Amino acid sequence: MSFSVAELQSSYEQQGFLSGLPVLSEVELQEAREAFGRLEKEFGEEYTQYSLHNVHLQFEWVMALAKHPRVLETVRAILGPDVILLDSRFICKYPALSNSTSSRLVGNNITTDTEQKGAPWYKDRNDGTAQTGQQEKPEQIPFVAWHQDMRYWGVAGGPVLSVWLALDDSLEDNGALQVIPGSHSSGLLPHQKSPRPGNMLSVNQEIPEHLVQVDKAVLCPLLAGQMSVHDGLLVHGSDPNLSGRRRCGFVIRFVPTCAYPIQDPDRPRRFNATMLVCGNDKFRNFLNSSLKL
């Protein structure tokens, strides 16, 4: 079923997100997955899990995903004709239970009594020391705590829109994105340091649970090659990947050219990979945004 631009705009305005939008052809998807696989081989899964940040500047195939005509068509419909790519990142949750014969789940933790191999989260995130071979040591499984992107993006003057483009099927069992529809209308909510181990977010932030309408949460299941988009104020997060399958997504942030970076010590984000991807930039608020590829 296809929707008119007006229907997409109206749904995004009311709900703060859209999901299940087709982007990549079979061939494009296969090429992107193969290219990502080469990065996994080169850098290792611990790195590709969350550290492929702004590599659209480095790899043509990543740039091609970021400015895919179907991505930009939707982004333009929501943000208007003049759009800057603000930032990009691969977020990849690897199967938590790849050696599941020797592991068991205890709540949100995994307890293991043999050496774990190939599970990149099997590290102490504080000191980077591998915890392999330790008996009965509970470890965390990566998840993404409830948060709003704007809480850590120092941007004003316009909305931030995030695209989540699936390179793998992203479903309930492998920790698909979840959103609280309409929560973008509540303004910026307080965040705290997450007390739960395993939060993938760089500053370990989360919205306290009593402020999140968890009973209203909606899953955004995607088939590989599809995308969801969400507003920077929408409350969202995702559960651990408890399946045997990888869940890899490419997240691309866009702003209209009228947006500008602000100096907020509470939101100390630097934007050094920006790029004009649609229209013209008469504002020149971002460092590289006059670059046009």
Ligand SMILES: O=C(O)CCC(=O)C(=O)O
């Ligand atoms: O990949 C995830 O599970 C979370 C992604 C996210 O927080 C975002 O796209 O802003």
